[in-house]
Amino acid sequence: MSKQTRITSYGTMAQVAEPIIAFDRVVFSYDFVEVLHQISFTLRRGEVVGLLGPNGAGKSTTIKIIAGILAPGGGAVSVAGLPLPERAIDVKQRIGYVPEAAVLFESLTGQEFLELSGRLHGVTEETLQMRIREILETFNLSSDRSSRLDTYSKGMRQKVLIAAALLHNPELILLDEPLSGLDVNAAIMIKDLIAALAADGRTVLYSSHVLDVVEKVCSRALIIHKGSLIADGTLDSLRETTGQESLEDVFRTLTHAANVEPGVARIIAALRS
């Protein structure tokens, strides 16, 4: 599929709701290398949208622009009607962001990190302590709340990041590979949590490589390939348009990764030499 061709079709319910993210011909460059080429899409309140793409496609960059961490090089971005980067502080107040890399202040305890995050978002002390208690108990982290984060496992850190993203009750939740390192039970709980948050009116943008999870939790998918948006639609419409049955096959078809056998054969031949 060429860069110009794009699949765009998604459900009517979401189309009538108020837009919370508007991306209009957004361009972004790292060190003079353009990594996002005029991307445009809209997310509406209450949607759970999957952001898919191969490694280095520009998914995390897209999420960081929405989170106000990166400023777009061209085009227009707004979140809840607030333009970015001009109103970045107000946007940050309204979003919960789980970054792809679990970077934390490792010398703080889990409790201290969550308190810092909640207080920076202006959550009142009583509410903050109640929410921290509830979330940590649900995540089975209560007994580790006073341990320094450098003693936490990867999954525990991920839970802390998810907790920090939810503490201030954001209206938009940006999840960049949120299930990375989580055990099966925690992963199931996060999937249920996403569905519940959406039912409660929150919007979720979910970036992941794990397509079966996207298939279960998302109603719509955006596929980015080499910095261009190549598909935007409901999962059913994408299957229908591409003539594929699973999202994995849709993805492989759209990103030209359908035929992997020659590559595999080359690796085996190199190992045998």
Next chain:
Amino acid sequence: MNTIWRAIDRFLRASPAVNALMKRLGIDVAHYWLLVDLFGTLSDRRELPGHLGNTDMTLQKSSWLFYILSGIMVFVFVAIGMSPTTYFLVFLMLSGFLLLTTLLAETNNSLMNPIEGLVLAHQPINGATYTSAKLTHILRILLYLVPALNLIPAFAGLLLAGVPWYYPLLHLTAAFSVGIVMALFCCALFGWLIRFVPPARLKAVGFAAEMSSWILYLFFQLAPQLHWKRLRLPHWVPTGTGPLVVLAVCLVAISIVIVVFGLRALSGDYLVRVAAIAHGRSGKKIRVRRSYLGNLVSQWFGGPSARAGFDYVWNMITRDWQFRRQMINLIPVTTMLFVGAYQGLRTSPFSGQFTAAHLLPHSIGFAFFLVCSALPYGTDYKGAWLFLLAPTGAFRGVARGVYARLLTLVLAPHLILLPLLAWYWGIRDASLFLAYSAAASSVYLALELRLIEGMPFTQQPQGAGNPSIMIILFGGGLVVGIAVALQYFLVFRSPMVVTSVTGALCVASWLVARSSLDAFEISMRFHLGMLSSESKGFYTEVNG
């Protein structure tokens, strides 16, 4: 000092006037105090290695060092009856230089911190709040260092003839003013850098900015030797006191504008820009080259594992941020070496005179003392898991490969100097001297291999230095003094003696290196064993 700071802190937090002023300046008061507390906690818990911090040992140690230094200087100056004006200016300039050097490093550490950027960039913190919290952190350091450098001189100044009773007040006011100007200058400098330098280059440029005080030092050292009198000012440049005053006022005004706009630049979208240091990808491609030296090392030093150690250490030395930060300690030595070389390398050590050349092997030895001490620590220390998977037998080769790389770095300056010294001294003197110097430096290197405690670049940087290093430095200084004296009085009196001593040093180097390599290999195994058995965080990271 802690008590004073706590009292100021309590007063500021409770003062409605201060809070109102902060609001007027666009600072979110609640966020400001949260961040001040956060930086204090992170600093006290040594989250950010290399920082002087607030109240931790590193800052206190630096303060005590400055108290001792200023005390010794006061003793000498009062004893020789220095004039009050010179006394005042010497301490003011010393304060300015030391504060500039310390604050440039601290500001770079503190402001160019991508970890902070990554954790805080998506939090709703405005630039003015974040910058003011950072400035508070820098000013806290001034509160320690300015008195450490000036309290004793200020009061001891009363012992000088013709000094008014209010001299201590004058001295301390001037010193604090210089300190505040330096702090603002440092913050403004990094504000400009953050604004205009692409994120992928920020770390390297910040590192270069840290060296600016030493470039100033170098300039002042070399300036008297430049031929200023040959410079003719254009006829339209006014001379005399009046225009000079106007020029000075203009320079001050320009400086103020630079500082104000630098601080404004810093307080814009600072967090976003610093976070971009980590996000920003450099477009620079690293060319894959065939290394003939690597092939030789593989053949002679122990096969592919030696080649692995040889290449690994070079790649990390040139790219590891933490290591490069540590190597800032080399700048004073390098600067002084350069100055010494400029002033004295034209005279051959065989001439019977004492020249800068006598110090060359020992300076290289000292430089590699710092390199070997810093080698175990790295930014990406968690990458150590790779070595846990290596077969045990590989470590001997890796140790030899690391040694081979360091040996090439010891030999390189000698090869570079050969044509220059041959030009000045003649080929015989130059070759003999450089052979001697290379042999002596390689003995130092062989000994210093024992300082590399564990696999290079696989340990978390330490906040405080190893106390035994001071003892080694002191003992080493004595040995170097004796060695230099022996060189001057005995060795460089005859080419025959130099040849014999060079041969003896080569044998010594080989024997010591063999023993040190065994110790280095054991040390690597021991530290990797410690990592796999003791570090819960590390283990879970691998398994997670």
